[in-house]
Structures are given as C-alpha cells and as structure tokens.
Amino acid sequence: MEKLGKPTAPVITNVFEDLVKTIAFKKGMPDQRFVFVPHPVSGKPASTCREYLEGKDPITGKPVLQEIVEVLTKPLTEEEKKTGFIERPKPPRLAGPDTPENLQQLFLKNGWTDGLPIVLPTEEKVAEMLRGTSHKPDEMVAQMRPSPPHEAWEYTVEKVAINAVMAGAKPEYFPVILAVASTGVTSLFTSTTSFARMVVVNGPIRDQIGMNSGIGALGPFNHANATIGRAWTLISRNLGGGGTTGQTYLGSQGNNLNYNNLCFAEKEEELPEGWNPVHLQKGFKPGESVVSLFSGWSIIDNGGFKPYSFQEVMKRQSLSFFTSGTGNCFKNGVPDSAALTLLLDPLVAKDLKESQGFKTKEELGQWLIKNTFKSTWEYWACRPDDLKKAQEGVEPFASWLKLPPGALVPVPVFFDSNKPIEIIVVGGRTNPFWQAGDFNYIASASVDKWK
C-alpha cells in the first residue's frame, strides 16, 4: 500500500515484533511504522479488543489509537524518505584462523548449527565432499526461503558441501543431499504451528551408501539416515535463511523431528507385489534414485487392535489428522481437509495385501478416503454454515444434528481427494506396527542428476 502512495498503519500483536521488523527490512522498508497490541487477539471478545485498542502499545508504551493516527499523519523523516539500496555486508568466505574449540563456539553463537557440535568445514574436508559430485562448486543449486513472505537466498554446490560436511555426511551421500537442496524446500518452515518434514529415499542409492530401511530406520541408528536428514536442517538454516527464532522461525513449541527430518530409505524389497515404491508413484522410473519430501506436523506409532483389521484402525486414527478445520478457516475459504501418510512395517503391508486384498497402495488409500467419515463434533466445528442450516431444519443437516454424540456424519474426512494418502513401507518385521502422520507430499528430485 505504501508503494501505491497510501500511508499504511500495520497493526500487529506484540510477540511478532522481531518478525515483522525483519520482514519489513528485507522488503526494503526498514523504517516501516508499526502499531502493536497485546497478543493474542484471536478469539478475544469485543470488550477485550476494545481494552487493547484504548490501551497502550506494549512495545512503545504509547496509546494505540494515538499511534495509529501518528503513523498515518506524522511527516516522514529524512531517513524514511531515502531510496536506493540497503547495504548488507557480504559474509566472508572464510572463518578463522582460530582453534577448533573457538570455531565450534563461533558457529554455535552465529546460529549456524542445530545446537549440536558440527564437523568443522575446513577447505580440505569440503574439497573431499565435492568429489562426491561431478557438478562444479560454483554451480547455483537453488533458492530457498523459510516461507513466502521472506526473502529467498541462493546457494552453490560448494555451499551445500560446506553444510554437508558440518552435518557429518560422507562424500558418497552428497548427491542425495544435493537432490534435497535442489528442491528449494526448507525443512524449517516459519509457521507458528511447528512444522515437521520427512525425507524418503528410493532407488539403488539406498544400498550404495548403506541407508537403513529395516529395524530402527526412523531412529538414530544409521550414519547415512542421520547425517542426510541433519544436512537438510543445516541447509535450511544457513542457505535458506531459516531457523532464526522470532524472525524466520516462529514455531511456538518447535518440533523435535526437525533434527533429522525423518530421513529413511523405503524398504522396496519387501513391498507386496503390485505395491509401487514412492518414486514410481511420483513418475520416476525403476532403477532411478530419488528423494521425496513430505510436510506435516506429527507422527504416532500404531499397532493392530483385534478384532479390527489394520485398515479399520487406520480409519479411526485418521480422525486425528485434519490439518485445518475450524469453522473460521472454512468460512475464510480454507477447506477442512486432512492429510495422511502411513509408514507401514512390511508385516503390515503384507497383511493388507494378502489378507485384506489391497492390490496396490492406491487401493488402500482410496478405501480410506471413501470410508473415513467426520465425527459430528468435527463436522459442526468445521462447517458453521451447515450447522445453521441444520438448526433451521434443512436436510440432510437436520438429520445429522440428531445423531448421537460420537456418531459419524457421512462426509469424508479427506475432503481434498485430489491429494492421495501416502503409503510408504519401512521397517524390520519385528512387529506389525505402523506409524501414521499428518504429512502430505511436497516434491521429489533425482539423485542421479547430482552424481
């Protein structure tokens, strides 16, 4: 609006001061005037909102209303009238010389790590890592940003190598890490909701670099799984501008999955016949090595409950996984949908194929989409307009309103049926368990391209 010549007073809740000032600076508006009110305002009654408006800005101490007027009317200062570019010092190519201990502290203090000690990226180690690819060190790989309003940073093959060294990766893992980096997808999304990510690796590269798709594949038991996943976090911090708490990362509680991003290899060898691995499902060919990235928030461990079949249990668990869904979201045009990704131990996959008759992953996904219905409480929370119709006697809503508590309405949970349910097979056959999460698919990238 300022560009359109209209003086603008953004009113923000105070916990986002660092965030909005950072974004304003990066958008070329370092002197943008803001007005802050107490946090949060969502869900507050009108009387509280009035108190906030008639009270003081928690940051400046000035009366809020007076501040709004000043933002719109106080003449611009000479600083505010400036044009041109804002100078930002370029980061030096090297750090040091200093002792390894001091450099570890420097990296930690600068926010260049995940809080854990890193492998210091000497020129020798980085050169060794670069031997893992045929691509030139100064080749631009991609751009990455923590989320849409933020600026995008760009990075070269060498920069990815530096972060791969820091993660403790070996040169033979480097094409996988480059493939992840090439997507430009951050693992540290800005949102206040504390996103998580997942990396699934398919193809011959899994065995070539010794990845784990069996016992403990999702746990801290394998060097390749651990360091490839970790590298993505470091790349997201250092090359994507993410992970600065309060500015580019706002996850209220954070997400422990961000340490390693659930990096594992799919157990392709134990896929039931007719069940394709993820990379084939995404359009790649057999024999290709591919990384696929997913996004969600949480994952839970599940086992069977007799006498129910596995899919019946999955159906009930799916009710936990709607990713948005308050009535307000729906009213504002955000569909109340759910996402689901299932990580099945091979024993579970085998049973679903042989005993339950699901010939493909897609058949299981479709069955869950068609047969998982919303609970009454969720439905009315998501669809306040339909609740109003129900109360006015409009069918079928009126009949649904008469359903007993705990009943299901015949409306599918997976509203957005264009998004499939993702099914991945991984595990060591020690127990027919599976893990289910509110993840959906983001992107895949060829590893072979980066060899």
Added chain:
Amino acid sequence: MKKLKPWLLLGVFLLISLLATYALYADEAKITVLNPLGYSPPIRRVPMAPRLEALSGKTIYIVDVKFPLTEQFLAEMQKVLTEKYPQTNWVLRDKRGTYFDDDPGLWAEIKEKGSGVIMGIGH
C-alpha cells in the same frame, strides 16, 4: 656472581625455548574453515508514502487480512475509531480469501477511494 652467570643464561635459554614452543604449538592448533551461509539478495528501498496532513474528511480503510478468529478485533477498531474521530470515514473491508491470498481488487479500490490504510491482524 660469576658462578651464577651460567645458571642465569641457562634459565633464560629455557624460558625462551618454552615460549617459542608454546607460540609454535598455538599457531599449529589454529585452523581456517569455510563460511556456511548462502547468498542473500540485495534490498531495494521502498519509499514510504507521504503522510496525511489530517484525518478529518479523509477515508481510511481498515483491512482485515482474515487470520482466523480475529474479525471481532477489526470490527471493534472501526467502532472505536469512529467514536473518537467521527470526521473521518473508517471503512472496514475483508481481504479476499485467506491470509495467504492477494486481493488486487481491494488494493485498486483503496488506491481510488482511500487516503490511507490500517491493516491487521495476525493471531
């Protein structure tokens, strides 16, 4: 004193050797590493719009960016501002879609009919 001289010389020699060894060791323990940061884009300043001389007689838009469950705050803002500054026309508008979406139609309306904007509010 003559008897002390050799011992004194030996002591000085040992001290110098010790210092030299320490310096050498300290230098050898230092390393250089590569900076892990990516390249941020240049920032071009966006000039701020000239400010209004007064609000009286002007139309100021209050834009609700549509973060869930915050509409009551903007509605109350319109009420309070109208009470306090009745000579100003405070127009409340919902931005189209969700807080992710752009609304070029609204921006065009404000450009044509508005003198200023208040925009809010996340969370």
